[in-house]
Amino acid sequence: MVDMVHSMRTFVRVVEAGTFTAVAKESNITTAQVSRAVSLLEDELHTLLLHRTTRHLSVTEAGAKYFERAKLILAELDNANVEARNAMSHAHGRLRVHAAPGLARGAVTAALIAYQAAHPDVSVDLEIAQSMPNLVEDGYDVSLIGSTQLPDSGYIAQKLGSCHAVLAASPDYIERYGMPSSADDLAQHTLLRLSCPGMPVDEWHLEGAGSSTIVSVKTSPFQSNSPDAMRYALHSGAGIGVVAPYNAVDDLRSGALVRVLPQLRVRQMNVYALYVSRRYLDAKTRTLVDFLRKQLTPALARIEQEIELLAQRDVAQHVSDGVAAPDRPTQQTPTASVQTVH
Incomplete structure (x- = not known):
């Protein structure tokens, strides 16, 4: 008997990730197992959901419609399960965060340490890299970047604050x-x-x-x-x-x-938290994004204010010195x- 929920979930993740390999890596199973789950779903529905070649994967018209409906069904099911386990209200587990080097060196690391202290059941793993990662394939929960314009990534972007270089x-x-x-x-x-x-x-x-x-x-x-x-x-x-x-x-x-x-x-440059597009966030990701928004917005404003005051001080000093x-x-x-x- 086909496990419809498992096969449906696998199909949705394949469409979101774009490859069988990415889903296999995040699920710790083989690519063949991922492919078989989608094939069993197609057999059950008597419908081709994906076009497969050795180098490309694309969604059929029927597959696109099924994908949208399946996402809603799975989201409602996940929400019911999460509420039953009370995971929506309690942050716990390992939280993998990517941050651009400049942000990590500045206010972000201090905010992450404060977040972990406020949520002792969460362990924070901060990885620093200039390039934005693939959140699904690389296994990150959140990516923190500063940018004047976001690249088209398909991720959900929450603005945490803004500043001027x-x-x-x-x-x-x-x-x-x-x-x-x-x-x-x-x-x-x-x-x-x-x-x-x-x-x-x-x-x-x-x-x-x-x-x-x-x-x-x-x-x-x-x-x-x-x-x-x-x-x-x-x-x-x-x-x-x-x-x-x-x-x-x-x-x-x-x-x-x-x-x-x-x-x-x-x-102006904006600071963003990026995370994978899904209707319901687990507690650790949701609470982190909320915490960073409350911490970084005033912190960035204070930094900009101090920089302007320092500039005024330097101008006044230059004039008083008469140099x-x-x-x-x-x-x-x-x-x-x-x-x-x-």
């Missing part, structure tokens, strides 16, 4: 080449490029005073996808770069870095072109 350089670099007074001056400076998912690597979108400015950074002597590597390059006096506020605040506070063009900020910016040595190769949009 800033331009920064070392005091040594500013002493040698001078402080830019406008975005146009950036064309005479060495600009360093940070590669991040969801953000253009060759354009800086700066905002301020009712206008926006696009700085095109077509070439750069240094580019990295690591915020820590970028901070090291900036500390070394290699040039001017974009730094997320949660990575910049300590350096700006200590004076290791100085704010460049404090009247301008990089276009004029040194003449800039001529740069051999301009690295930026600037377009202002009102």
Whole structure:
């Protein structure tokens, strides 16, 4: 006798994941077992649900309709089972979290530690990587990223907060080449490029005073996808770069870095929690997302406020000292072109 619930659930996961292999990996069974479950369901329904080739898997018209109905049925069944076990109200188990390096170094790790302390039956496993993982195949519950634009992933995205990156350089670099007074001056400076998912690597979108400015950074002597590597390059006096506020605040506070063009900020970046699309979340994922939303939104606002206060302090100090910016040595190769949009 065919286990209809098992076969239906397997079919739904295959459609969501896109491959038999991904479902086999997450279920700890063989690919052949996954394929057989779908075949038994098709035999029971006398309907072809999936087109299979050696390199491609696609859903038939009948399969697409069945998929939508099956998802609703399984969601209702799962909700009844979860409520019976009281799992919706009690967070427990292992929670696998991915975070981009800059976020992990900043407010996210502190928030995760606070979450675990508030939910002692949950163990948090934080993995740090710049690229966004495949949540199903890699087995993550939540991915935390900062981006100006989310890639089309099919995941559910919950906005946790927003912030603006800033331009920064070392005091040594500013002493040698001078402080830019406008975005146009950036064309005479060495600009360093940070590669991040969801953000253009060759354009800086700066905002301020009712206008926006696009700085095109077509070439750069240094580019990295690591915020820590970028901070090291900036500390070394290699040039001017974009730094997320949660990575910049300590350096700006200590004076290791100085704010460049404090009247301008990089276009708003949002911090998101991504998780697999399903109607009902288990308690540990749901409570984590709720906890992060309450923690990160005010934390990011406080960081931005402090950065603006630090910029005002530095400007006031510069004026009181009466120190004029040194003449800039001529740069051999301009690295930026600037377009202002009102």
